[in-house]
Amino acid sequence: MPEILALTAFLEASVRLGTPLALAALGETVTERSGVINIGLEGSIIAGALGSALGAIATGSPLAGLLAGVVSGTAVAACFALFAVVLRTDQIITGTAVTLGGLGFTGAVYQARFGTTGTALSLPTLDAVSFPGVARIPVVGSAFFSQPITVYLAYLLAPALWYVLFRTPWGLSLRAVGENPDAADAAGVSVVRTRLHATLVGGALAGLAGAHLTLAHTGTFSEGMSAGRGFIAIAVVVLGRWNPLWVLVAGLLFGTASALQFFLQTLGLDLPYQLFLALPYALTLAALAGWVGRARAPAALARSWPPQQ
């Protein structure tokens, strides 16, 4: 019986750690399908984390905080889009600048609001919502169906985004813009507007991922707590082959690998802890080498449009 409990706790941790990666990666999938690679995702995540903390403190409501996180993440993505999509700056350089700027700016705001030497916030958190039937399935039930609302948003967004991308006219034009912007433009699709929308969707979901970190997972905020998740999310997009359904699976898989490292360290095996920390990355490399092999990125990914002279 204790083994079963441990397994359930381990799976719960996997879902908690995988959800922010899945959310951010789902948004980035939409962005990349339109031919924009937003390396500034990390900036949106940390902005979402701080925005949701400030929102939750101001209103006392974690749901309002969640919304504030989404707005903050979108605002950072709007900065990126202004430069990379409208002004056609290099996407990689702009994204890097937005990440650095996001980390610095949130740090400045946090220190201005909570003191230079920091305060450990204890935020109102999102409670776990249990689905009466499925949550009682042994072992996996509570792991997957007794979680905060952000987790269910990830479950719902994956099929919804799949449907939008592959079964609606808007999704078709978005993918056309990502594959061949000239042809899309000739067909009357506004390339700039489509890419703008796709980038903002990406920012909103990255903001939601940040809000999950503060309001659904840790209940606190500290500078730099996004800790590279934006970059891992970009790898998750590749691992999920730019398909929202696989991206969700890839995000949760990565979460499982992260949870496993802490589980294994706690067992006190006499191995260097760095081996366990490398686990999620080793898994990604293996997956990229093996099964993603034949997947192809959107043809116009990272290319500005119209092309520079």
Place this chain on the structure above:
Amino acid sequence: MDRRVTVSAALATTLLCGACGGGADTDEPAFRAALLTSGPVSDAGWYAGAYEGLLMMRDSLGAGVSHQQTRTPAEFDEAFLAYAADGYDLVFAHGFEYQDAALRAGRQFPEMTIVVSGGGRVTENVVPLVFTLEEGSYLAGMMAGGMTVSGTVGMVGGVAIPPVQGTFRAFEAGVFAVNPDARVLEAYIGNWDDVSAAKEAASAQLRQGADVLIHNTDAASFGVFQAVRERVAEGEVAWAIGMNRDQNGIAPEVTLGSAVIDIPRAFLATARSWQAGELGGVPIYVGSSRSVIDFVPNPAVLDAIPAGLLEEVDSARVRIRRGELEVPRVHFVEGETEEG
């Protein structure tokens, strides 16, 4: 296109500097001191203490001060270069990770004195400032060993650098001194700012039966305190112990105490000895004998701690100060054999 890139990069730089700012006084300062940290000073711990120390040098010694947060080794070199070019006299590089860059900069800029907190190598102008936090950690370990009901305690670290391993080995020794049969869990998260990872690592230890956790993870420590808080909210008994700074106020209801370094006091003393021309060539050790290191029980939970245990910790503190009780140390200073 190039111009646009410059604009966005400049924007980002401006935003960044908002966070890492700090500046010199307008009046002619007595001397100029700078602080380098590789994490945010808002961690309410290791870096926050250093920042307070910097401000004390400004207020008590009239120093012109500056602080920069540097993330990567390339930025370490840049920062030393910038401070040397600006004529800074004394640079506090607050962490073991600055060691190599400090040695390079020390050779290049003989006029500048660099103090490396937890550093391991000595030259005429590069001086390790070694906090023997092991003494505080040992007392914290005694407290943990005496308070655990399950017989299991846990340690969550950032990166297993020697100063962190030192505090953990001493903590273990303290636990075993009062509770020889205890089990001590150890986990590292691989960085200093991932609050989620720290919370998961702490939760994993709590699920394994640990009921007293100590951390050495800087800003990510908030996650350890949150994990303990949630465990207590679930109706279990669990305690956290703070590290590097008095963190008893972070989660006062679940914190037993803190292994504390009085970093401001150590910085101030170091700056004074630099002013007196006595700094250089030998490492500086600061420990409980100079009241820089201590274990501070949390006054808010004193009722929950058996009086006998408090007495035991107090008498161990006295014996450490008198040199009668030797606390295990991880030696990482070049040429070090005995504690100085």
